[in-house]
Amino acid sequence: MKDLATFLELFPEEVLAKAIDLGFPEEALRAYYGVNLFSWLHSRLEKDPRKFSDLPKAFREFLSPHFDDGPFTEVRHITASDGAKKYAFRCKDGAWIESVYIPAGKRRTVCLSTQVGCRWGCRFCYTGKMGFVRNLSTAEILEQAYEIIRREGKITHLVYMGMGEPLDNYEAVLRSIRMLNHPKGQNIGIRRMTISTVGIIPAIERLMAERLQVNLAVSLHSALPEVRAELVPAERAYPLKRLVPLLQRYYALTHRQITFEYVVIPDVNDDMRSARALARLVRGWDCKINLIPQNIPSASSRERKDIKQRTHSFYRRLLSLGITKVTIRFSRALDVGGACGLLGSKMVAGPP
Numbered sequence: 001m002k003d004l005a006t007f008l009e010l011f012p013e014e015v016l017a018k019a020i021d022l023g024f025p026e027e028a029l030r031a032y033y034g035v036n037l038f039s040w041l042h043s044r045l046e047k048d049p050r051k052f053s054d055l056p057k058a059f060r061e062f063l064s065p066h067f068d069d070g071p072f073t074e075v076r077h078i079t080a081s082d083g084a085k086k087y088a089f090r091c092k093d094g095a096w097i098e099s100v101y102i103p104a105g106k107r108r109t110v111c112l113s114t115q116v117g118c119r120w121g122c123r124f125c126y127t128g129k130m131g132f133v134r135n136l137s138t139a140e141i142l143e144q145a146y147e148i149i150r151r152e153g154k155i156t157h158l159v160y161m162g163m164g165e166p167l168d169n170y171e172a173v174l175r176s177i178r179m180l181n182h183p184k185g186q187n188i189g190i191r192r193m194t195i196s197t198v199g200i201i202p203a204i205e206r207l208m209a210e211r212l213q214v215n216l217a218v219s220l221h222s223a224l225p226e227v228r229a230e231l232v233p234a235e236r237a238y239p240l241k242r243l244v245p246l247l248q249r250y251y252a253l254t255h256r257q258i259t260f261e262y263v264v265i266p267d268v269n270d271d272m273r274s275a276r277a278l279a280r281l282v283r284g285w286d287c288k289i290n291l292i293p294q295n296i297p298s299a300s301s302r303e304r305k306d307i308k309q310r311t312h313s314f315y316r317r318l319l320s321l322g323i324t325k326v327t328i329r330f331s332r333a334l335d336v337g338g339a340c341g342l343l344g345s346k347m348v349a350g351p352p
């Protein structure tokens with residue numbers, strides 16, 4: 001059995017136990033083997049154990065038959081007119097997943113997928129239309145970032161905002177966060193990582209117990225429960241009246257400001273009543289709102305202009321209600337289907 005994926009998912013101390021499991025003599029192992037192997041895989045991003053030059057030849061030869069090229073059989077990418085790139089990876093079971101690389105000045109962000117499909121079916125989301133297929137493994141999550149780093153160079157920020165609900169794949173996502181943060185790996189600060197969620201309450205409670213300073217971005221899209229339930233079906237399972245107090249506790253504990261993502265959908269969630277409800281929800285505590293003009297791939301330029309104008313009007317409504325921590329976020333990679341809600345729309349990848 002090929003074990004690159006397995007080794008990639010192991011912290012240095014776990015590597016040794018795995019090597020013993022696979023038959024390497026325990027008395028010949030040294031603690032530094034685990035640290036060095038981790039560093040080759042996660043910092044230098046080398047997949048061929050024959051090149052792990054600071055490990056003894058006997059250990060490298062032992063490892064070789066257990067390694068292959070990683071969890072993907074094909075990598076494609078397409079560059080958007082704004083310089084962002086959408087990447088598509090074919091997994092060993094044939095499933096395609098997508099990530100987005102977003103350069104902006106010194107900031108280099110990668111948006112990662114965590115599942116094939118998603119069970120939540122948010123109304124404006126292409127991934128949601130696929131239904132849930134499966135969770136990604138830790139290796140599949142990590143290698144999206146690593147394949148992009150191999151091609152684009154170091155990255156500074158990570159957002160778990162691609163295909164899937166990250167908190168439905170809790171173990172693999174948390175393991176990938178800790179590995180990407182590891183000083184012997186990419187050493188990306190946890191405060192530079194963001195998990196985007198519809199608000200899975202038990203998972204957020206669990207995350208609080210981890211005491212990690214990871215940022216949370218919550219897909220809100222309406223502060224009116226009946227409207228939100230139409231847009232984000234998770235509202236029925238995890239209603240705002242329970243979610244918001246929990247997020248306030250998350251903020252108090254981690255001091256990481258919560259971001260509410262709000263896709264502005266004309267005539268659905270951009271009226272004055274919606275603005276008032278949103279103002280009530282955010283007033284009096286430290287959180288911010290990202291307004292995102294709805295992305296409709298088939299929209300004409302006139303329709304796009306109209307959506308932008310409606311987003312600006314909604315923004316002004318919020319300002320008039322005294323809400324100032326609000327920004328309009330124009331999606332990147334829109335023309336290649338890499339923008340919010342468009343991953344899985346098969347503009348790069350997918351079965352023919």
Ligand code: SF4
Nearest residue numbers: 118121122125128164
């Ligand atoms: S927006 Fe997120 S949670 Fe909702 S269907 Fe899409 S991937 Fe799933």
